[in-house]
Amino acid sequence: MSDEKLVDVRNVNIHFGPLHVLKDVSLDIRPGETVGLVGESGSGKTTIGRAILGICHVNSGQIDFEGKDIANVAPRERTGDAARIQAVFQDPYTSLNPSMTIEEILTEPMIARKIATAAEARDRVRDLLDQVNLPADAAHRYPREFSGGQRQRVAIARALALSPRLIVCDEPVSALDLSTQARVMDLFIEIQERTGVAYLFVSHDLAVVRHISHRVAVMRSGRIVEFGECDQVTARPEHPYTKRLLLAAPVADPVRQADRRRAFQELEAEA
Numbered sequence: 236m237s238d239e240k241l242v243d244v245r246n247v248n249i250h251f252g253p254l255h256v257l258k259d260v261s262l263d264i265r266p267g268e269t270v271g272l273v274g275e276s277g278s279g280k281t282t283i284g285r286a287i288l289g290i291c292h293v294n295s296g297q298i299d300f301e302g303k304d305i306a307n308v309a310p311r312e313r314t315g316d317a318a319r320i321q322a323v324f325q326d327p328y329t330s331l332n333p334s335m336t337i338e339e340i341l342t343e344p345m346i347a348r349k350i351a352t353a354a355e356a357r358d359r360v361r362d363l364l365d366q367v368n369l370p371a372d373a374a375h376r377y378p379r380e381f382s383g384g385q386r387q388r389v390a391i392a393r394a395l396a397l398s399p400r401l402i403v404c405d406e407p408v409s410a411l412d413l414s415t416q417a418r419v420m421d422l423f424i425e426i427q428e429r430t431g432v433a434y435l436f437v438s439h440d441l442a443v444v445r446h447i448s449h450r451v452a453v454m455r456s457g458r459i460v461e462f463g464e465c466d467q468v469t470a471r472p473e474h475p476y477t478k479r480l481l482l483a484a485p486v487a488d489p490v491r492q493a494d495r496r497r498a499f500q501e502l503e504a505e506a
């Protein structure tokens with residue numbers, strides 16, 4: 236993978252009133268790469284994603300996208316490729332407008348962005364549904380007629396409608412049962428291989444992040460405490476907090492269990 240940066244978050248600070256939520260956060264994402272972002276609840280993961288999406292005020296620092304600072308530029312004011320940063324959120328039950336058909340949900344961003352006429356946008360719906368393995372007849376149905384996993388596929392198709400360079404995925408599989416999680420994760424990977432889209436993949440679940448990420452950033456109390464290649468961070472973590480996080484993560488795979496035992500022994504030895 237090249238060292239070219241698609242997104243370069245540099246020394247970002249965000250305050251919510253008296254709360255200093257992001258503290259000098261720096262992080263970059265390369266084209267076509269998945270950067271996993273893990274950390275306990277409240278550590279600031281979602282806030283980084285929102286800042287990149289332009290829906291959260293940045294107090295200081297820069298967010299360069301293809302070399303141009305997009306911090307504090309609202310989504311509708313973004314132009315060119317910066318307009319192609321999309322999001323998939325956790326809850327497939329509330330992220331889709333229940334009164335719209337799937338076709339309306341998928342065509343809306345293209346029409347709003349004026350990248351297609353209504354007729355052209357409708358023509359693309361079948362292809363978008365196909366890309367997320369949903370049948371063409373889903374177009375005329377409503378979100379309530381679909382399962383959680385299928386709704387998340389619709390949310391992914393909506394994100395794909397604008398041919399994104401980056402998708403901020405905020406806990407996109409956390410609300411799904413385990414077998415559905417695995418299928419949706421495979422879909423994310425397949426879409427990336429086909430389109431070259433990059434992901435910022437926010438999750439509290441290290442097992443999920445380990446499955447999908449090229450690099451992993453670990454957050455704690457508003458700071459990034461570790462950032463590096465996935466294998467390095469998750470199998471040979473430098474930071475004691477990452478080790479603790481690893482020990483707390485659910486692990487099904489016996490090889491990984493051995494990793495975890497080793498990490499635990501190292502941690503004990505250091506203590």
Ligand SMILES: Nc1ncnc2c1ncn2[C@@H]1O[C@H](COP(=O)(O)OP(=O)(O)OP(=O)(O)O)[C@@H](O)[C@H]1O
Pocket residue numbers: 251254256274275276277278279280281282283439
């Ligand atoms: N709009 C807001 N106003 C005030 N405080 C906020 C706001 N959004 C987030 N926070 C606070 O900022 C901190 C970081 O929140 P954030 O949602 O980024 O954490 P997170 O790591 O994504 O947590 P989780 O895994 O629970 O989603 C938390 O203390 C949270 O309460």
